[in-house]
Amino acid sequence: xxxxxxxxxxxxxxxxxxxxxxxxxxxxxxxxxxxxxxxxxxxxxxxxxxxxxxxxxxxxxxxxxxxxxxxxxxxxxxxxxxxxxxxxxxxxxxxxxxxxxxxxxxxxxxxxxxxxxxxxxxxxxxxxxxxxxxxxxxxxxxxxxxxxxxxxxxxxxxxxxxxxxxxxxxxxxxxxxxxxxxxxxxxxxxxx
Amino acid sequence: xxxxxxxxxxxxxxxxxxxxxxxxxxxxxxxxxxxxxxxxxxxxxxxxxxxxxxxxxxxxxxxxxxxxxxxxxxxxxxxxxxxxxxxxxxxxxxxxxxxxxxxxxxxxxxxxxxxxxxxxxxxxxxxxxxxxxxxxxxxxxxxxxxxxxxxxxxxxxxxxxxxxxxxxxxxxxxxxxxxxxxxxxxxxxxxx
Amino acid sequence: xxxxxxxxxxxxxxxxxxxxxxxxxxxxxxxxxxxxxxxxxxxxxxxxxxxxxxxxxxxxxxxxxxxxxxxxxxxxxxxxxxxxxxxxxxxxxxxxxxxxxxxxxxxxxxxxxxxxxxxxxxxxxxxxxxxxxxxxxxxxxxxxxxxxxxxxxxxxxxxxxxxxxxxxxxxxxxxxxxxxxxxxxxxxxxxx
Amino acid sequence: xxxxxxxxxxxxxxxxxxxxxxxxxxxxxxxxxxxxxxxxxxxxxxxxxxxxxxxxxxxxxxxxxxxxxxxxxxxxxxxxxxxxxxxxxxxxxxxxxxxxxxxxxxxxxxxxxxxxxxxxxxxxxxxxxxxxxxxxxxxxxxxxxxxxxxxxxxxxxxxxxxxxxxxxxxxxxxxxxxxxxxxxxxxxxxxx
DNA sequence: CATGAATGAGTGTTCATTCAT
DNA sequence: AATGAATGAACACTCATTCAT
Numbered sequence: 001x002x003x004x005x006x007x008x009x010x011x012x013x014x015x016x017x018x019x020x021x022x023x024x025x026x027x028x029x030x031x032x033x034x035x036x037x038x039x040x041x042x043x044x045x046x047x048x049x050x051x052x053x054x055x056x057x058x059x060x061x062x063x064x065x066x067x068x069x070x071x072x073x074x075x076x077x078x079x080x081x082x083x084x085x086x087x088x089x090x091x092x093x094x095x096x097x098x099x100x101x102x103x104x105x106x107x108x109x110x111x112x113x114x115x116x117x118x119x120x121x122x123x124x125x126x127x128x129x130x131x132x133x134x135x136x137x138x139x140x141x142x143x144x145x146x147x148x149x150x151x152x153x154x155x156x157x158x159x160x161x162x163x164x165x166x167x168x169x170x171x172x173x174x175x176x177x178x179x180x181x182x183x184x185x186x187x188x189x190x191x192x
Numbered sequence: 193x194x195x196x197x198x199x200x201x202x203x204x205x206x207x208x209x210x211x212x213x214x215x216x217x218x219x220x221x222x223x224x225x226x227x228x229x230x231x232x233x234x235x236x237x238x239x240x241x242x243x244x245x246x247x248x249x250x251x252x253x254x255x256x257x258x259x260x261x262x263x264x265x266x267x268x269x270x271x272x273x274x275x276x277x278x279x280x281x282x283x284x285x286x287x288x289x290x291x292x293x294x295x296x297x298x299x300x301x302x303x304x305x306x307x308x309x310x311x312x313x314x315x316x317x318x319x320x321x322x323x324x325x326x327x328x329x330x331x332x333x334x335x336x337x338x339x340x341x342x343x344x345x346x347x348x349x350x351x352x353x354x355x356x357x358x359x360x361x362x363x364x365x366x367x368x369x370x371x372x373x374x375x376x377x378x379x380x381x382x383x384x
Numbered sequence: 385x386x387x388x389x390x391x392x393x394x395x396x397x398x399x400x401x402x403x404x405x406x407x408x409x410x411x412x413x414x415x416x417x418x419x420x421x422x423x424x425x426x427x428x429x430x431x432x433x434x435x436x437x438x439x440x441x442x443x444x445x446x447x448x449x450x451x452x453x454x455x456x457x458x459x460x461x462x463x464x465x466x467x468x469x470x471x472x473x474x475x476x477x478x479x480x481x482x483x484x485x486x487x488x489x490x491x492x493x494x495x496x497x498x499x500x501x502x503x504x505x506x507x508x509x510x511x512x513x514x515x516x517x518x519x520x521x522x523x524x525x526x527x528x529x530x531x532x533x534x535x536x537x538x539x540x541x542x543x544x545x546x547x548x549x550x551x552x553x554x555x556x557x558x559x560x561x562x563x564x565x566x567x568x569x570x571x572x573x574x575x576x
Numbered sequence: 577x578x579x580x581x582x583x584x585x586x587x588x589x590x591x592x593x594x595x596x597x598x599x600x601x602x603x604x605x606x607x608x609x610x611x612x613x614x615x616x617x618x619x620x621x622x623x624x625x626x627x628x629x630x631x632x633x634x635x636x637x638x639x640x641x642x643x644x645x646x647x648x649x650x651x652x653x654x655x656x657x658x659x660x661x662x663x664x665x666x667x668x669x670x671x672x673x674x675x676x677x678x679x680x681x682x683x684x685x686x687x688x689x690x691x692x693x694x695x696x697x698x699x700x701x702x703x704x705x706x707x708x709x710x711x712x713x714x715x716x717x718x719x720x721x722x723x724x725x726x727x728x729x730x731x732x733x734x735x736x737x738x739x740x741x742x743x744x745x746x747x748x749x750x751x752x753x754x755x756x757x758x759x760x761x762x763x764x765x766x767x768x
Numbered sequence: 769c770a771t772g773a774a775t776g777a778g779t780g781t782t783c784a785t786t787c788a789t
Numbered sequence: 790a791a792t793g794a795a796t797g798a799a800c801a802c803t804c805a806t807t808c809a810t
Contacts, residue, residue: 016295018210021799021800021801022800022801022802023800023801031774031775032774032775032776033775033776033777033801033802033803034773034774034775034776034802034803034804035773035774035775036802037801037802037803037804038773038774038775042801042802043801043802100292100293101210101292101293142364142368144345145341145345145364145365145368145369146341146368148340148341148343148344148345149337149338149340149341149344149345151340151344152340152341152343152344153336153337153340153341172334172337173337176334176337176338176372176373177337177372179371179372179373180368180369180371180372181368181371213782213783213784214783214784214785215783215784218793223791223792224791224792224793225784225785225786225792225793225794226786226787226790226791226792226793227790227791227792228785229784229785229786230790230791234784234785235783235784235785402594402677405803405804405805406804406805406806407804407805410772415770415771416770416771416772417771417772417773417805417806417807418769418770418771418772418807418808419769419770419771420806421805421806421807422769422770426805426806427805427806484676484677485676485677487592526748526752528729529725529729529748529749529752530725530752532724532725532727532728532729533721533722533724533725533728533729535724535728536724536725536727536728537720537721537724537725556718556721557721560718560721560722560756560757561721561756563755563756563757564752564753564755564756565752565755597778597779597780598779598780598781599779599780607795607796608795608796608797609780609781609782609796609797609798610782610783610794610795610796610797611794611795611796612781613780613781613782613783614794614795614796618780618781619780619781
């Protein structure tokens with residue numbers, strides 16, 4: 001039920017997964033324990049439900065990435081993707097945080113995270129290869145590093161409740177990433 | 193006591209912070225509960241003690257970073273720093289993991305992490321500025337992104353217990369970062 | 385409602401009284417919780433309804449026992465009674481089982497069992513006395529023992545879902561009981 | 577710990593297995609919940625511990641039965657066995673009651689009961705055969721019936737907290753059983 | 769008559785922490 | 790300094806029962 005998903009979101013955000021009591025969630029949703037267990041098998045199941053929503057968005061996102069070439073249009077595509085990805089963090093940030101907290105104990109929930117994450121990373125990597133990107137660095141490392149950056153960057157951004165000026169920050173971020181992969185070729189081209 | 197620190201390290205690594213029982217730690221250290229509380233005020237206190245060790249290394253590391261310029265020697269310095277930083281993850285990885293897990297609940301332990309982390313980030317940023325790096329991107333964003341990348345990248349690396357071929361991986365990573373900031377100028381120079 | 389009585393029988397049989405959930409019964413009857421409480425005041429009330437059916441049969445059975453004398457016709461009468469009694473176990477076995485399980489907690493349901501049981505025992509005892517049976521043993525003890533034997537014997541028989549060859553088993557059982565009371569006089573007479 | 581075993585005995589006796597709360601037991605033992613779970617894995621485990629004690633006594637009892645022949649010395653042996661068996665009921669009665677109550681749900685605890693019971697029954701049967709007893713009834717049925725009688729008889733006796741005059745009752749019981757199997761031959765012999 | 773979503777009191781169990789020895 | 794038996798507050802979860810529709 002929506003009330004419980006919302007309440008779960010709020011309480012997980014405020015207290016984290018472990019510190020969140022089912023009682024807190026139930027109270028926040030103005031329902032009873034019984035109702036909670038009518039819709040969710042366990043506290044962990046509620047987290048899973050929340051996480052699945054987020055993972056689905058990521059999957060859709062990955063499907064929508066176009067070729068990311070070394071030229072300015074590639075930069076734009078990357079910027080678009082980054083913006084959309086950051087947006088999921090803005091909306092699911094607290095859940096992602098709780099998700100991480102729970103990973104240590106719950107293997108299934110951990111796998112869900114790794115799986116959906118790897119999916120985006122490899123899609124992005126192939127979109128760069130499709131564009132014939134001859135990045136002079138090890139591709140596995142690079143993509144892993146890129147995703148790592150995005151992941152953690154977004155995480156910190158959201159967990160500190162920063163609402164950055166999108167244009168400036170996103171631009172810088174996209175520029176750093178694009179440069180990292182293509183060695184500033186775009187700008188050079190432009191400059192030239 | 194050393195036995196307990198070691199045991200804590202092992203148990204936190206195996207089970208994570210929440211799933212780790214004081215009993216597990218005590219048994220691993222071949223001591224008693226009484227002894228545990230003789231040296232540590234709480235389970236959380238043990239984690240803190242372990243985390244402080246790691247935070248100190250980071251502080252020392254930050255103090256030892258030289259100027260990171262846009263030329264090849266800057267790249268080398270960056271590479272050195274990256275290598276050292278990754279090494280702390282190799283040694284403290286499990287603790288950092290537990291540390292994160294506990295952050296949701298314990299504000300003090302959370303602050304310790306943010307503080308020591310910010311310290312490295314700002315030091316590195318200033319080392320780049322010292323070197324007169326005119327990176328055409330927002331500096332706050334860039335450094336934050338860089339540290340985010342390192343942090344998460346190392347984390348994943350260690351948590352998957354990967355033992356990568358240092359030279360290849362480290363080189364690629366350093367190259368991506370250096371390029372990201374300086375736009376491939378180094379290589380261009382070399383090429384030129 | 386019949387559907388619920390049937391479902392209760394089945395579910396109590398499968399899971400026992402405590403493990404049986406009202407939800408199980410309701411689902412087995414293809415009705416709703418609301419309907420359940422429309423016909424029965426509680427889960428226990430359903431058991432009581434089922435038990436009463438069984439207790440009534442026992443009462444009727446007791447009323448139909450004729451004189452049980454020491455001769456062969458007494459043996460036949462005893463055998464007839466035993467067969468009928470065993471038959472109620474075959475039909476109500478699972479209920480009797482649940483009934484017992486519930487006795488520990490519910491005094492009223494317990495009393496129903498004791499009452500209907502004592503009724504049969506004393507009737508049978510008087511039928512033997514009517515027949516002028518001079519059993520050289522304490523009559524209270526003997527009848528109690530007899531009923532105990534039948535009760536438990538039937539119970540085990542049914543709960544193991546044994547479908548014994550009636551003639552052989554019933555004959556042996558009746559013979560043991562008859563002998564126990566009359567000291568093998570019947571056979572002696574026949575033999576003579 | 578003894579305190580908990582004793583308390584468990586008392587509380588199971590008073591309330592039955594399901595109605596007994598761990599809290600009741602703990603309070604009766606003047607300890608804490610923590611201590612309970614230090615010595616027993618669960619409420620059921622406490623019952624098992626109690627039941628095992630009883631089952632062991634039965635096993636020992638079975639080992640000590642001598643030949644039960646058709647003559648008066650056989651009767652005496654049977655009487656001795658019956659007395660000892662009844663005594664275990666006097667001491668473990670409440671546990672046996674709880675044990676039964678739990679059987680519906682816990683297969684392991686159920687098997688323990690069936691196993692130890694079957695052991696006595698078959699031992700007794702063989703002791704009668706050893707004695708060359710030519711009982712003109714089906715032996716399986718007879719022994720089963722005998723044990724059933726004892727089991728239930730004792731159970732009722734104890735659960736009603738009757739403290740019968742041993743000599744009269746035990747004598748009658750033993751006489752009924754012995755006669756049931758040997759057809760009153762003993763008395764006949766004596767009479768002759 | 770029938771429904772089934774909602775309830776919440778009640779229960780077994782865990783585990784960080786203490787303290788008498 | 791070291792022990793480990795004892796503690797009890799705290800929590801997730803269950804399920805018989807109700808009542809608005």
